[in-house]
Amino acid sequence: MTSPRSLRSGFRALRPAAFGADPTGERLARIQRSPHFADGSFRNPTGVRPPLAGSKARFARMYFDKKQRLSRAPAGPVPVHPTTRADLAERPATGLRITWMGHSSVLAEIDGHRVLFDPVWGERCSPFAFAGPRRLHPVPLPLAALGPVDVVVISHDHYDHLDMPTIRRFAGTDTVFAVPLGVGAHLERWGVSSDRLRELDWQESTRIGGLTLTATPARHFCGRGLRNQQNTLWASWAVAGDTHRVFHSGDTGYFPGFLDIGAEHGPFDATMIQIGAYSDFWPKNHTDCTPLPGGWPDIHMTPAQGVQAHLDLQGSKPHGVMLPIHWGTFNLAPHPWAEPAEWTRDEAGEVGQTVASPRPGEPFEPAGRLPSDPWWRELSTPIARPWRRPKALLELPIEEHPVSPDLAER
Numbered sequence: 001m002t003s004p005r006s007l008r009s010g011f012r013a014l015r016p017a018a019f020g021a022d023p024t025g026e027r028l029a030r031i032q033r034s035p036h037f038a039d040g041s042f043r044n045p046t047g048v049r050p051p052l053a054g055s056k057a058r059f060a061r062m063y064f065d066k067k068q069r070l071s072r073a074p075a076g077p078v079p080v081h082p083t084t085r086a087d088l089a090e091r092p093a094t095g096l097r098i099t100w101m102g103h104s105s106v107l108a109e110i111d112g113h114r115v116l117f118d119p120v121w122g123e124r125c126s127p128f129a130f131a132g133p134r135r136l137h138p139v140p141l142p143l144a145a146l147g148p149v150d151v152v153v154i155s156h157d158h159y160d161h162l163d164m165p166t167i168r169r170f171a172g173t174d175t176v177f178a179v180p181l182g183v184g185a186h187l188e189r190w191g192v193s194s195d196r197l198r199e200l201d202w203q204e205s206t207r208i209g210g211l212t213l214t215a216t217p218a219r220h221f222c223g224r225g226l227r228n229q230q231n232t233l234w235a236s237w238a239v240a241g242d243t244h245r246v247f248h249s250g251d252t253g254y255f256p257g258f259l260d261i262g263a264e265h266g267p268f269d270a271t272m273i274q275i276g277a278y279s280d281f282w283p284k285n286h287t288d289c290t291p292l293p294g295g296w297p298d299i300h301m302t303p304a305q306g307v308q309a310h311l312d313l314q315g316s317k318p319h320g321v322m323l324p325i326h327w328g329t330f331n332l333a334p335h336p337w338a339e340p341a342e343w344t345r346d347e348a349g350e351v352g353q354t355v356a357s358p359r360p361g362e363p364f365e366p367a368g369r370l371p372s373d374p375w376w377r378e379l380s381t382p383i384a385r386p387w388r389r390p391k392a393l394l395e396l397p398i399e400e401h402p403v404s405p406d407l408a409e410r
Contacts, residue, residue, distance in 0.1 A: 018127035018164045019225040020157065020186030023232065027199070031181050031231060034201050041230030042181075044298075045217045046255045071336040074379035078137035078328070081362035085145040094367040096244040098270055098321075101140055102360040103329035104161055106248065106272050107149075111241030113211050115151045117248045117272065118161040119143075121169070125160035125330055127224065132159070133330040136337070140361020143169050151208050154179040155250025156234035157186055157222050160330055164190055178206060178213045182232030186224070202235060214238045216261045218252035220299050238265035247271040247313055251326065253298040254305035258312035267314045269321070270356075270366040275306035276327030276340040300326075300333075303343035307353060318353040321366040328360070328376070338380035345374065346385065 023031055036042055083099065092109050099107040103125075104118040121139050126132020143166065152175055155161050162183070170177075171191035176198060179187065184199040198206040200215035207213075215235040222232045237248045238261065247261070247268045262268075278300045301309060303324075310322045327340040341357065348355040358364055358371040 015225065016127055017189065018159075020162075020164075021189040023182045023185045027182065027185060028231075030199075031233075034181060034233075036202055036233070037231075042222070042233050044219045044221075044255075045257050046219060071381045072331050072334065073337055074136055074376070075381070076379050078379065079359050079375055080137055080140050081359040083141050083145075083361045083363060085141070085147055087363060088145075088147055092365050094365045095241075096246070096269055096367065097363050097365050098246075098272075098323060098356070099140075099363040100272075100323060100325065100358050100360060102135075102137060103327075104155070104248075104250070104272075104274065104325045106323070106325065107146065108239065108246050108248075108270075108272075110239065110244050110246060111210060113150045113209050113241060114146075114148065115153060115211070115213075115239055115246075116146070116149045117153045117237070118155055118250070119152060119166045119170075120160060120163040121166040122163045125158075125163070125332075127159065133332055136329055136331065137360055149173075149175050151175065151211065151213065152177050153213065153237050153239070153248065154183055155218070155237065155248065156180060156220060157183050157224050157232050158251065159224065160332065161251065162186065162224075167192065176208050178208070178215075178237070180215055180233035180235040182222075185232070200235070201233065210242055212240045214240075214265060216247075216265065217255075217257045218250050219255045219257075220251045220253070236261070238268075240265065244269045249274045249301075249306075249309065249325070251277075251300060252309075254301050254309055256312075258309045259316070262313035262315055267319050270323060271310050271313055271320065272323045272325045273306045273310050274301055274326035275303045275324045275344050276300070276335075277333040278302045278335065278340075279333045303340055304347050306344060307347040307351065310353060311351065318351060321354050321356050321370065322348065323356045323358075336381060336383060338376040339383050341376050342374070342380075342383045342385070 031037055095111050097109040103120060105120050106117045108115045121143055124132040124134050152170055167187060167190050176196050177187055177192060178198045181199055181201050184197040187197060188194060200206060202215055202217045205212055205214040216238050218234050218236045220234040222230055222234050234250060236250050236252060239246050245268045249272060251274055314320055324341060324344045344355060356364055356370045357374060359375055362371055364371050
């Protein structure tokens, strides 16, 4: 008779490699000792509500509407910047250079060290080569053209942030990986040796070369397999060199903790802030009830919230450079393709915050000349601009509020 333990081992052997691995042994014991882990799962710094009843059906109707589908993709080829290995081999004049590779993948060259955040070079953010969201533009340059990378930083284990083929390309190098608790199990299954892993809980730091990397809180969730056990952590990251500091949000909903992160680790020369993949259909924060376009999601930030998060991180005032990320590369939500970039530009302009608008692959130095051309406009359907500030919306008659049909029905 086959034992239950043998059956479990057999099922694990059949599990696709892209699903990664579940934490076990001392890794699991460490997770269970975390103050952020309770009742079998990690907990957010502030709560997240489940989706509203009936939202799946409404989402499906909108998602497959032909007109809206056209708006969710660029109308032509995205102008990828032709960066070369020679460009990146030249040291940044100011000591800090940022290169957005698309979505949340960013190369930060900081005080003589090279940090690659959430590298996704795969064609799809999916466990399968034949299905799942496909890239809307090619990668700006091959991984080999990046040159040596000192640290790869992973924010969490979703497919659009943790890409198995990309990680395997680094498995045979000397690159060190900084990851949230539990994520190391995936990397070890894909060939990364345990001595090159720095696995951190929130507020823990590690020193790699001349950099201090700190895993800071975020408001999100995790999961790669058929069962989402919430036993790997998600994080934002603060990275400090001898002279410069940067912040990468990973995926997160807005929460008051950005003020605390900024007070302890900021201010930052540059922040990389998630401003895409929001939706009325994602879970809502019960404290936010003003009906604005894009909703007030718990797990992803709207452009307005992204700008506010940047300000919080900078001591509640405009400072440094904000780089919008998590938009433009994959179609992951029902909003128009270029809406996150356009609305972030509006919001930042209202508060006097400097925003960089690079094409994918275009390096820039935050202390130097910044890319500011709204290049996406030539490829976008018209973007609705129905708001500037919540107060202006509240002064409108209710029938003029630009809300989605499901909000209007409530």
